[in-house]
Amino acid sequence: MxxxxxxxxxxxxxxxxxxxxxxxxxxxxxxxxxxxxxxxxxxxxxxxxxxxxxxxxxxxxxxxxxxxxxxxxxxxxxxxxxxxxxxxxxxxxxxxxxxxxxxxxxxxxxxxxxxxxxxxLPEGFGSPNQFGELFFRNFLLHFEVASVLLLVALIGAIYIAKKKV
Amino acid sequence: MGTVTLTHYILLASVLFGLGIIGFVTRRNALILFMSVELMLNAVNLMLVAFSRFRADLSGQVMVLFIYTVAAAEVAVGLALLISLFRHVRTVDINNFNILKG
CATH class of the missing domain: 1.20.120.1200 (NADH-ubiquinone/plastoquinone oxidoreductase chain 6, subunit NuoJ)
Structure with missing residues (x-):
């Protein structure tokens, strides 16, 4: 195709x-x-x-x-x-x-x-199952770091965009 | 046209990345600069997914997910900065953003 x-x-x-x-x-x-x-x-x-x-x-x-x-x-x-x-x-x-x-x-x-x-391709390549398996096994630390990054960005964005800094 | 190979995807991603760079250096509107950065990030994502597909290695797709996270954080902080800056200079033209000039 x-x-x-x-x-x-x-x-x-x-x-x-x-x-x-x-x-x-x-x-x-x-x-x-x-x-x-x-x-x-x-x-x-x-x-x-x-x-x-x-x-x-x-x-x-x-x-x-x-x-x-x-x-x-x-x-x-x-x-x-x-x-x-x-x-x-x-x-x-x-x-x-x-x-x-x-x-x-x-x-x-x-x-x-x-x-x-x-x-x-191996069976089920790219399926959410395989993806989640890889994501939460090999990349668990990265996942946690990413969640901290999101939290920091959230707080930072609110703080910066606030009217009175 | 032949079958679509990895080369096609690499070329497409390169063109999109180039468009992002051109937009970033030629436009003066800060919002369009932001969108150009997003375009470049998307070009990189496409490259990662294409390599993941043609090398049958799922790690590339996981990496794309992390790029999504970083992009979301970048946009949130960047747009907050832009709003904060807009309060001072009342414009989004980057030529007027010179408050750090020595």
Whole structure:
């Protein structure tokens, strides 16, 4: 299924170009979202369903929402947002993104393992079971360090963004 | 077009990483700089997952999870800094961020 790779590769590069060339940060964020979704689709192709799920939930879900919130917070409201919504390229990006997400869901339902076909991989490679086995056995210390890092970032972010420092 | 090999994924990741670098050095909007960094991190993630797939070694996918953690922490702290900075200079143009200038 090489067409699968090419569709999402072209989509990722096109959205990346749109992202860095867009004048306003909000369409730029939409381009970034398209890159995230296209990469999630490629992860499915690479026998990494769990990483694809995390890509959508963490990157497209959490991180991008945070970025968009800050964009809304820092831009002058009203006329800027309306200007963006009237922008044709913004709508085209939205249509591409919707198409991409629909393709992703459709292919996920069809079963990605059927698509990639027979290749010499160990049984259950990339399955959440094997991933969790490796993650919580060999990388337990890293996992704990990462949780401390998240806690520190949480406290730091609240402290820095507070009104009176 | 032939079958998709590791080389294709390496090229794609390199192009995305390059786009991130171009965005980072050419744009003046701090928010777009942030997004360019995210694009570069994603390019690295793609490379890790591709190597993991073609070398049949699951550790690459675990490493991607740690990159997600670091990226989340980076975005949280970075955007907090940006909000804090915005209160002082009322802009996101990095040319105006010169309060540390000697």
């Amino acid at each position: 090489d067409i699968y790779f090419w569709v999402f590769a072209v989509m990722a590069v096109g959205a990346g170009v749109f992202m860095i060339s867009s004048k306003d940060p909000l369409p730029s964020a939409l381009g970034l979202l398209t890159v995230f979704i296209a990469l999630a689709s490629l992860y499915l192709h690479l026998n990494a369903p769990l990483v694809a799920i995390f890509q959508v939930t963490i990157y497209a879900g959490a991180i991008l929402v945070l970025v968009v919130f800050v964009i809304m917070l820092l831009m002058t409201p009203g006329e800027r947002l309306g200007e963006v919504q009237r922008n044709v390229s913004y709508r085209i990006m939205g249509a591409i993104l919707g198409l991409c997400a629909t393709t992703l869901i459709g292919l996920g339902l069809k079963g990605v393992y059927d698509l990639v076909g027979e290749r010499s």
